[in-house]
Amino acid sequence: MLAGLARELDALRRAVAELEPVPGQVEALAKLVGELSQALAAVTARRRIPAAPSWLLAPTDPDHVARLLDELCAWLETVFLRYPDGAQVLPECWLWHPEVVEELLWLMHAWCAAYQGPGASVGAAGDWHDRQRPGVVARVKKQAGGCSSERHQTRPGWSSAPSGPIEVPGRGAVEAITQWWAHDRDAAAPEPVGGGRR
Incomplete structure (x- = not known):
């Protein structure tokens, strides 16, 4: 033992x-x-990539707006318009299309992030060429491809784009949806009021 x-x-x-x-x-x-x-x-x-400025939320300071457009125009001339599909898709009236200016502004900043500064990389540049630039080209073509400066003129006999504030569809339902989503989202949503099919 x-x-x-x-x-x-x-x-x-x-x-x-x-x-x-x-x-x-x-x-x-x-x-x-x-x-x-x-x-x-x-x-x-x-x-970390700095945020791109938004054209749609740009300050109302004319100097700020002018700087945004000056930078964008210089970049368009130097980079974007060097691509044949970019040059073909950008109409003369692009400045009258806020959605197009917004697209081009963020694309410019995506290009800067891909090619300049501490976050620049071959992968980011590839993504810009393969995904971001072609995506913006397709959207610009869809949004303003058939447009011209004449369509923005308002003198008699010329067609014009709708003016005035943009109305958000369904905006009147925000309160009802807020209450439903915040307090009872597992139940059926409230019925829409007005409009709809008859």
Whole structure:
């Protein structure tokens, strides 16, 4: 019996001896995780892309608006219009289409983020060429491709684009939808009032 206890004690000592390096390994692993976290934070910080200005929400300061348009026109001339499909799709009246100006502004800033600054990368440039630029070209063509300066003239005999504030369809239902979604979204939505099919 004593011999059996001695064998068990010896086996236990060997097992404990194998565990001696574990605290040091855990400490080294914790240090490595900390270093990786710092490296990831640094890479993420470098990749942060500044927000693109919005034409639709541009300040009413004429100097600010002029700077946006000057920068955009310079970029269009230098980059966008060098692509044949870009030159073909941009109508002379593009400035009268706020949605087109908005598209071109963000595309310009996407190009700047892809080619300039700390976040510039080959992958971002590829995405700009493969996805972003062709997407904007297609949308500009759809939104204003058949338009011309004449369509924006308002003198008698010329057609003109609708003027005045844009009415958001269904805006009158905002309160009802707010209440439903905030308090009872698992129930059926409230019925729309007015309009609709008859």
